[in-house]
Amino acid sequence: MAVIEVEGLRKEYVRVRRLRRRRTLAVDELDLSVPEGGVFGFLGPNGSGKTTTIRCLLGLIRPSAGEVRLLGADSTRDLASVIRRVGAIVEAPALYPGFSGRHNLELLARVDGIGSSAVQERLEQVDLAERADDRVKTYSLGMRQRLGIAAALLRDPEVLILDEPANGLDPAGIKEVRDLVRRLGSEGRTVFVSSHILSEVRQMCDHVAILARGRTVKTGTVHDVLAGETRSVFVRVDDLAKARAVLAGARMVTTDVEGGLRVEIDPDKASEPVARRPRSLRIRASRR
Numbered sequence: 001m002a003v004i005e006v007e008g009l010r011k012e013y014v015r016v017r018r019l020r021r022r023r024t025l026a027v028d029e030l031d032l033s034v035p036e037g038g039v040f041g042f043l044g045p046n047g048s049g050k051t052t053t054i055r056c057l058l059g060l061i062r063p064s065a066g067e068v069r070l071l072g073a074d075s076t077r078d079l080a081s082v083i084r085r086v087g088a089i090v091e092a093p094a095l096y097p098g099f100s101g102r103h104n105l106e107l108l109a110r111v112d113g114i115g116s117s118a119v120q121e122r123l124e125q126v127d128l129a130e131r132a133d134d135r136v137k138t139y140s141l142g143m144r145q146r147l148g149i150a151a152a153l154l155r156d157p158e159v160l161i162l163d164e165p166a167n168g169l170d171p172a173g174i175k176e177v178r179d180l181v182r183r184l185g186s187e188g189r190t191v192f193v194s195s196h197i198l199s200e201v202r203q204m205c206d207h208v209a210i211l212a213r214g215r216t217v218k219t220g221t222v223h224d225v226l227a228g229e230t231r232s233v234f235v236r237v238d239d240l241a242k243a244r245a246v247l248a249g250a251r252m253v254t255t256d257v258e259g260g261l262r263v264e265i266d267p268d269k270a271s272e273p274v275a276r277r278p279r280s281l282r283i284r285a286s287r288r
Contacts, residue, residue: 003159003190004034004057009066011052011214026052028214029066034192034207039185041201041222042194044211045244045254050194051091052214054163058088071159087157089165093148097137101128101147104136108151122150126180142173146180153184160184162193166200178204198255198264202226213248236260 011027027049034040042050055061056068059079068075071082095104105119123129126146136144145165152160165181166174181204185191195201201208202222209219218225237243237260244261247254253264 001036002033003036003071004032004040004192005067005069006030006032006053006057007067009053009056009068010064011049011056011061012064026214027056027063030211030214031216032209032219034190036190037185037188038206039181039191039193039204041205041208042192042211043196043198043201043208043253044194045196045248047244048196048211048248049214050196050211051163054088054090054161054194058086058090058161059083060090084155085158086161087152087155087159088161088163089148089152090161090163093144093151095136095144095147095151098135100133100135101139101143101150102132104147105151105154109154112155114154118154118156122153125153126150127176140170140173142169142176145169145173145177149177149180149184158189160189160191162191164194164196166195166197174200196255198226198253198262210253212253217253233263234260235263 009027009030009032010025013024013026015022015024030049030053032053042053044050052061056063057070057075059075062076070079071085073079073082096107099107102119102123105122106116108114109116109119120129120132123132126149128143128146128150131139131143136147139147149160149162149165152162162181165177169177178200181191181193185204185206193201193205205222207220208222208225210217210225234257235243235247235254240256240261244254244256247261247263254261255264256262
């Protein structure tokens, strides 16, 4: 059974600037099917359409075209019938820094008519019980992210949607979130997690879909899709943003690393990123 189904999703933004209409295509005919249970990775570089897809899925924005279904319900018409079975964090969790972690959860629980026992259970579930009564402003970024996940878990959802949960975290925080996501996926629920970090998807996901420029490039089990982990090259550039855009246009998945980009491609084809560059952009590829 598929808990998330996306068919031909298209989202176009129209902005008016200086009396001119400018169109930006964020998602382009995207297809996706997420099976029930485990952790599903939604992998792609920044700007590939991950957050836009999630917003369409949660009914936060309307698609320009296509169908989006969550737990069998159309996200544009019937989301209210299933939304209580879904927990989500889109971008950064909203928390009151001057309140304790416990008080933050209690406020949210009260709105949904959830008892205090559930708050304690969630704090224990995300390993924050010992710091529950400390103010959130004293928490590390990793602890704040875990508190946000605890908030998304208050209703004990069947589906948990996390948008870049490891974004901006230090290595210790990334490991904390990774271990938590793996644990949640092993409990029977479906965890749908977006990320631009290939290594994290490999370590915490069972299935993965790879995006580039708003389209699904490849999907399947992590073992099948990401087999041959060494298939990457390091690209050193003098204009990071321009290089990222050029390589994304060539359907190449990239990850920012110090001094350049890591491009997911067979090292034997390391010359391809160089061959695709415009003359004005200097790119040097090497195996790592």
